[in-house]
Amino acid sequence: MTPPADSPAGAASGGTAPARGGPEDLLLLGVRHHGPGSARAVRAALDAYRPQAVLIEGPPEADALTALAADPAMRPPVALLAHVTDDPARAAFWPFAEFSPEWVAMRWAAEANAEVRFIDLPAAHTLALREAEAAAEEATGEAARGREEEGGPGPAAATPTDAPADGRRGSAGQGPEGARVEGAEEEGDADSGSTAPGSASPEEGAPAGGGPGEGLPGGGPGEEPAAAALRVDPIAVLAEAAGYADPERWWEDAVEHRGSGDHDPYGPFAALAEAMGEIRAAYGDGGDPRDPLREAHMRLRIREARRAHERTAVVCGAWHVPALAARSAAAADRALLKGLPKAKVETTWVPWTHRRLARAGGYGAGIDSPGWYQHLFSAPDRPVTRWMTKIAGLLREEDLPVSSAHVIEAVRLADTLATVRGRPLAGLGETIDAVRAVMCDGSDVPLALIRDQLVVGDALGEVPPDAPAVPLARDLAREQRRLRLKPEAQERELELDLRKDTDTARSRLLHRLRLIGVPWGEPAAGRSGTGTFRETWRLRWEPELSVRIAEAGIWGTTVAAAAGARAQDLAQGAATLAEVTSVAERCLLAGLGEALPEVMRLLADRAALDADVAHLAAALPALVRAVRYGDVRGTDSAALARVASGLAERICVGFPPACVGLDADGAAALRVHLDEVHRAVALLDKPLRDRWAAMLGALARRDEAVPGLLRGAAARLLLDEGRLDAEEAARLMGLALSPGTGPAQAAGWVEGFLAGGGMLLVHDERLLALVDGWLSEVPAEAFTDVLPLLRRTFAQFEPGVLRSLGDLVRRGPAAARRPAPATGDSGLPGFGPGLDVARANAAAGTVRLLLGRRTTAGLADLRHPPAAQDPAQDPDGRASGHRDALAQAATAGPAAPANALAYAARSTARGRLAPQPAAHPSHAPARTAAATATAPRTLRPAHPDRSPADD
Template sequence: MSTTDDVLLLGVRHHGPGSARAVRAALDAYRPQAVLIEGPPEADALTALAADPAMRPPVALLAHVVDDPARAGFWPFAEFSPEWVALRWAAKAGAEVRFIDLPAAHSLALRSADDESGHPDGGATPPAPAHPADSPGDAPGPEPDPDAAAPTPDAGDPGAAARIDPLAVLARTAGYDDPERWWEDAVEHRGSAGEEGAPGGEPGPGGDSADALAPFAALAEAMGVIRQTYGDGGHTQDPLREAHMRLRVREARRAHERTAVVCGAWHVPALAEKTTATADRALLKGLPKVKVETTWVPWTHRRLARASGYGAGIDSPGWYRHLFTAPDRPVTRWMTKVAGLLREEDYPVSSAHVIEAVRLSDTLAAMRGRPLAGLAETTDAVRAVMCDGSDVPLALVQDRLVVGEVLGEVPPDAPAVPLARDLAREQRSLRLKPEALERELELDLRKDLDAARSRLLHRLRMLHIGWGEPARSRGSTGTFRETWRLRWEPEAAIRIAEAGIWGTTVESAANARAEDLAVHATTLADVTAVAEQCLPAGLADALPTVMRVLADRAALDADVAHLAAALPALVRAVRYGDVRGTDSAALGAVAHGLARRVCVGFPAACTGIDADAARVLRTHMEEVHRAVGLLPGPDAGGGPGTAPAPVPAQRPGPDPARELHDRWGAVLRTLAERDEAIPGLLRGAAARLLLDDGRLDAGEAARLMGLALSPGTAPTEAAAWIEGFLAGGGILLVHDERLLALIDGWLAAVPADSFTDVLPLLRRTFAEFEPGVRRGVGELVRRGPAAARRPPGPADAGLPGFGTALDRARADAAAHTARLLLGTLTTTDLGELGDD
């Protein structure tokens, strides 16, 4: 704390409820005319929004480079942040508010310079900078904070070993082995019963001036001793930041009689230091600079947590918010919240559990010498009393309450890029409110509202704005159903700013992005993937460009593997496009042409290739097979459930879809019956697909298998044929013992010197079977499949692979169970069960 009467230095810990209460009391006592806050000066024009009733923390200041939005920094504020309390106090008291940290124009440019020069602190930077401001130090900024807990030394960073944790130093001095525990006892639990203020962070009653300022004086003295010992603590940019802060403090002192400065306690000794303005300006001269824009964006408690990798570095924002807002008896109120949450999840928690948990937490605090039960004591009490020692419900408490899923709100008139404004408008019109808590959204595309929601979510995916991700539906699997998993993350603000280069509305930006992706795609499959995304997103303006690129690439690409890889996405787009009311006729024509070219070139592509290439083509073969089965005629309306358009009565002509299906079937038969020029893996897979389609009967399949497993075939080639044939799951072997007998006989005849080469292939094949199939095949092998080759007799059950006579003992046991389930059990049956 400053010793002068015209400046009051309030050293705080960012996101500390104790610091926030102390700042509020100090401002009430001192009544400054100007409040200076650690943060980017570019945001001075945004401070008035803090008083807007529509602004609900947690929120964050976002600063990004105008021509490179990915270079950005966040400054988060929670309801219990001292800086936020100072902003609200100044707005209510009519005091001037200014941010005084190093401008974001310099800090973001310095970060970029470090990245390009290979500085140890450089490297790839995330969209939102990691900023663990969890010691008595900074508000978050675009670089790591010196007030964070001591990081793990980095062997590549010569300054890492010198970086210190001031909290750890003070805690050791006080006799604590845990810095967090010391800070809670010394600061956070001071007045946590609410004497200093009312819920919600509103100013409480004023107190004695000396009492209100005493904590800051003690902390400033402690930090002064630490700074004398450790200097800048290993953080080389601190002198630049502190020089700029001193210059801004001098300006405020000339304009006002009383000025309060809210900053990290780590910086207080440097701001109180006697230096000249000339020296500070010289230190800042020549700094790199970029053009930046700033705005407010919503933030979440999860992003305030250190484990998230973004933002503020506090493990328990939900707990801190509770300490700050509870008017009295914080432990009792906390236990009540926990009990309510567990009851909602159907855990049997009563009022008696709450009473016992409060008592136990108070007892633990007394045993551990703490002034008030902290999070550790309440967690131990909840685990023992409400969770019966289990960590499973405790994890729910940790996620929902200790961290929390609170999402802040920003007024609609806050500065934003045009794309963000359009997205907000669409969210309101579609009643899709962003939420921090993950939830599933079921859409019925036959409804106009749900179809519009689907288009918006698909357009955002095209722009890489990760609000929603498609999920597997747990109900209907119809093509008119969609399931999305929604969760709004704060870094979406960065993605929106980046996507702003494509357009001012979501629709125009998505159309421009789709066109760019198609034009710059490197493979034909990439172009078809873009086309597939355009249909559900309703990007009609982009489709002509995408179709032109698709037709050009398809005409020039002679690689059958490329054509086969591109066909499935195109067919899905044709097949399911019309359920959204999208015209997919042009895509259908391209898909038919692509499929015909695959049919022509596929046999030649399968000739004379090695095992690795055969595996790739087997995947393409199976995908093309499914795609051809789904492909309607080139002039068809598209999706299932769509009534065909009426046509004049005329002589029926050939069906293009059926003709294509037959042509692909002929390709598969050619592959299945070819000689050893085609790898066995592909011949076996082709035979299985023909058998699945009914184009090959069981006798023909047995003939092909017999040829493939004949003594003249190399064992490894025969094993590859089996792998391709049984890739469908092996259920054929359970229902047709002739096929199992052929494989069993071949395997028994494999020479010993070749068996070690065959075993890995067979092991991989049979490992893919379902457990029930493996068990059934094993039972048949144990009984001996050769029995199926004898002439059928009158005692045969009629199905190969099953017993030929009734096992009465087993049947009686099953009959008793069936009667019991059906409610037809008689007194005689019950007597027989009793005898058993």
């Protein structure tokens, strides 16, 4: 009997007849999205009912695409993609897996020549409504911020008292749904949600996620958290009524593991529809404003199908079944949908992945274990045995010893655990526990691999070549086939040899895609080879890239044309010279010969007008790399070479003046440019290299108007290149560390000079002696100021270098162990001869009085201790009265001058002086290069009875 025209159905269908207590021309099948149990039940019900039309929850704009479901080239997981024509970033997905009930219904209809239609709210309304909701939320937020700025109270936040009477949190539905990726969302039904409170994790065997009636209405990850928190989870309500603490485990036991002895194909749907009716009667419609709109549109489409066909089946989320079976007037439904905003949309099929079906990927109707569900659907007979066999194969590929005996014992243990836990069959939790005990020896490390590769999986769907797509996507598909670059969901490395034409074309394609914002591949560091003819890429295809391709379609219909137009747009909108040079480099990498001239014109114009040396220095490295790439890729880079040479010449002229009068931050920033330009100039012609070296030499010899950091860095660069001999380097260091130089300037020079590595001090003890001597003479009040700079410098050295420096300083640099030089020679590395010792001795008495010294030793004696420092030459450990005086100074207590204490303590630590009894317990600390590098930040007084090893 057919019900009145104003009612889509009298009641939910069920029982042995198509509709128990309802119309026999309509079958309502309430399902759980992405549930293998629901999928098998749908096929059984359709086989028994044999409908002429199958209506499925989904966007009606995709009706013309349903025929592709029967194409042999279509392999799930796939998704329907709908996006706004003028704004592809506003998009939504409707995912389908092989075990999704909706996909099973589509395939059944194709086999039975039945008509297939989607009946959910059109994507044109869905996407337009989201835009309106986003605008309303933004306006509300601005109004709230305005009230806060004015000092008024903002809108009251939702409190627990706003929740439904049951006090139960709801799971996010599938409603319009999904993980937002720059505006793209995953669509589905409201009935699938995220894990309910108390739901089990994957290892506990509870595959969470979309199933019949699993969430309350509508919505998904894109919805407001407060709204989602107000919903109940109907699966949790049913599980609690059945005595289960875990809703997911109840669903698995009641549906997924349902025995095959049930001969009533409609029984599960009738029972679930009745349960959903009771829950909706108790908790209402869930409060989602979009659910009434969606259900009204579904009822209108059902009425149309029933007028055209004798038997109609509807596959939808179980939560909607009571609303679709209830009596309602068609006029009321039309009035509800009147005036909804619309947007022009386009739809197509795109590949999807199991990883994106997982709830961890942000999909509100997602499931925790898509790989496990795929296995349950494809292997209904002996699923546990086949699953254990898969796990054993995976572990063997990782060279783990797993035998057939392991598989047999794991299956037995899983079945035993299911019996002990009172479950009808072993679930994912039991299999994981069994694998951990039998195959993994109790370790969770192999289980992480099993969860990633099997429980979730990297399955990537395929779409037929003739599926509707934007022209850019079709061109990309042709290029992928031509270059044999198959998209894969699993990340993999791709090694390219640019001397081969195919690899060069692959490199250009990947660079072009990155240029238009489709990062299918990311450059990676190569594991072998340092030449420019090798490239390493990491490839991984994500479903969101389909949206990116649709967005990039505004630049052109082919990848090459789109990349060229995008490059010109980036060059025109660049804010700095460095950004323009980066675009020029990317053009060469992508082989965009047609776009390069325009980019080069913009580059030349910007370079001619930009007088900032920092901007020029930031732009040069990318230009030089681009010239170098042109050689290996066969690209004409003569124009780039001319611009690069011009920039290098301007940098050589303008760099020294730019270094004058800089503060610490400015010097540090310019030092980075100095290193980068130096590496870039090394790739240019010899005349430019010579000119740059001359500029570095002049910079290294400048006075203190140039920060010591830059002068030291320039000297080190010249020394490393062999353009500065060791004697001249020692002289420059001696000047920089002379007493007339401020401690901060000297510390900056040391930092700049030693930034290239500390092995220089290990191999040249003259330089180490200079640093060591300067550090020992730094005034106490200035030492704490320079210590952070020195610690930062020495902290960059390798541990082995620090140990070697410590050993050298502990025994004393070679220069400090040499015999005293003749009169008239300063004896200090880095300083020339000519010191008049007689004139210095004339002032030595006054200096001794100022220092509180009572010895009659002259200046030469103070500066050059006697040669008898070797223990072999001085068995008793005391060389002369000078050594005694220094030892006494080291133990004289706080009254002694700080510098004398430091020098004496350092000499004592090196074994030159025998420690003397202390008159006072506190002494000045020894400061050496090694101590600065390795000692704690807090300096401790040296105890007279402690040996150097104690410190």
